[in-house]
Amino acid sequence: MxxxxxxxxxxxxxxxxxxxxxxxxxxxxxxxxxxxxxxxxxxxxxxxxxxxxxxxxxxxxxxxxxxxxxxxxxxxxxxxxxxxxxxxxxxxxxxxxxxxxxxxxxxxxxxxxxxxxxxxxxxxxxxxxxxxxxxxxxxxxxxxxxxxxxxxxxxxxxxxxxxxxxxxxxxxxxxxxxxxxxxxxxxxxxxxxxxxxxxxxxxxxxxxxxxxxxxxxxxxxxxxxxxxxxxxxxxxxxxxxxxxHWQGLRDHRRLGPLWSRVRFVSTAPKPPASWWRLPDERLHWREVAIHDALLALAPYFDDKVREGARAAALREGRTGHEARVASEAAMLAEAARRAAAREEPQAKPSTYRMHATEVSGAGGLVELAQALARTPASDTAREGTVKVFPV
The missing domain is CATH 1.20.1070 (Rhopdopsin 7-helix transmembrane proteins)
Known part of the structure; x- marks a missing residue:
């Protein structure tokens, strides 16, 4: 007993x-x-x-x-x-x-x-x-x-x-x-x-x-x-x-394609040693780091790339929202490629605001990540090697 x-x-x-x-x-x-x-x-x-x-x-x-x-x-x-x-x-x-x-x-x-x-x-x-x-x-x-x-x-x-x-x-x-x-x-x-x-x-x-x-x-x-x-x-x-916690782990994993593309440019502070213990802390840190990277890559955004990708997506029968996210993914992929190659940023920086930066939470970033996963990748530089230009 x-x-x-x-x-x-x-x-x-x-x-x-x-x-x-x-x-x-x-x-x-x-x-x-x-x-x-x-x-x-x-x-x-x-x-x-x-x-x-x-x-x-x-x-x-x-x-x-x-x-x-x-x-x-x-x-x-x-x-x-x-x-x-x-x-x-x-x-x-x-x-x-x-x-x-x-x-x-x-x-x-x-x-x-x-x-x-x-x-x-x-x-x-x-x-x-x-x-x-x-x-x-x-x-x-x-x-x-x-x-x-x-x-x-x-x-x-x-x-x-x-x-x-x-x-x-x-x-x-x-x-x-x-x-x-x-x-x-x-x-x-x-x-x-x-x-x-x-x-x-x-x-x-x-x-x-x-x-x-x-x-x-x-x-x-x-x-x-x-x-x-x-x-x-x-x-x-x-x-x-x-x-x-489960949703946090899931979103953290789904942000992987986006983070792998932009992590080399992020200058966000590293999380504390115990950050891995709580999924919401892991997710929060990754969101902050990604937003920091998007801000750094903004001078490389090319509206022509975005508009061309959006038109192609609409011709494929995608909805307006899906076309917007796909076009932003294409624009981001091209910006990351140019930044990694140490090319000069756009002569006239784009003033476009991405959907992921307009909505709260990880939902917008997850959509962008999933769209980016379907976009061909290019070689990127080592983390922290990209010169960040003022926005």
């Missing part, structure tokens, strides 16, 4: 790391912080609840079952963090959000203390690594401690489910998908973990033995529920970012 629990803890920790990939900006965002804290606490709970961890904690402290209040206290803190995460995610007036967060802490903080105090008052000399809840179900103070952590967790899961169901009716897209995943995870937790625990404990109270529900059914269901809930919290935030 330890392997399954550790795996769940690892997946949760990885999810938290992905969200916290930019620490400087993440710490200023309460939603990111609360999401990372909640998921990280979930990972800690799973790591603490593994039999191997419990045995190690008990041995290090010399107190039988000391891992129980540690795990249950962390679970209670995790429940509170889920509530705070939901409050920050739902949003609202900052003062109201702050007050609601403080109220949640005011309720669950004493609950954590009560778990520790009840364990200290109880008599639990026999170490139980997998069936503590049922073994001590009738033991004074231990009984109350077990019920207290379960009730605290149940209250949060029920509240989370209600809020997510109501909120899901008001939103669409990825946010609605995330809320539905949270509801599914909450139901798995409620039915697969909590109800099995309650049933096994109640069976002990009535003299029956249904311990397998607590020891065999509940742990994997808790792991599955936590993973599904975490996916619901994380996906609406990671998917758009992942999509943006």
């Amino acid at each position: 330890s392997a399954v629990v550790y795996l769940a803890a690892g997946v949760l920790a990885l999810s938290s790391a992905l969200l916290f990939r930019r620490p400087r900006t993440a710490v200023r965002n309460p939603l990111t912080v609360s999401t990372c804290v909640a998921i990280l606490l979930g990972a800690v709970v799973f790591a603490c609840s593994a039999p191997m961890t419990l045995s190690a904690v008990n041995s290090l402290t010399g107190i039988p079952n000391f891992g129980a209040p540690l795990t249950y206290g962390m679970l209670t803190a995790y429940s509170c963090s889920l509530l705070i995460l939901l409050i920050n995610w739902r949003g609202g007036p900052p003062d109201l959000v702050r007050r609601t967060v403080l109220r949640s802490i005011a309720v669950y903080g004493p609950l954590v203390v009560a778990v520790v105090v009840l364990f200290a008052l109880a008599d639990a000399p026999v170490e139980r690594l997998t069936d503590l809840d049922t073994y001590y179900a009738n033991t004074p103070y231990m009984r109350e401690m077990i019920l207290l952590y379960l009730l605290g967790h149940t209250a949060v899961i029920v509240a989370t489910s209600v809020v997510c169901v109501r909120w899901g009716r008001e939103v669409t897209g990825l946010l609605r998908t995330g809320l539905r995943l949270i509801v599914v995870g909450a139901l798995l937790d409620l039915v697969g973990f909590q109800m099995t625990k309650y049933t096994a404990i109640t069976a002990r109270w009535t003299g029956h033995d249904l311990d397998f529900l607590s020891t065999t059914v509940a742990p994997p269901m808790a792991s599955l529920a936590a993973l599904v809930c975490s996916a619901g919290f994380v996906l609406p935030r990671l998917v758009p970012a992942a999509g943006a």
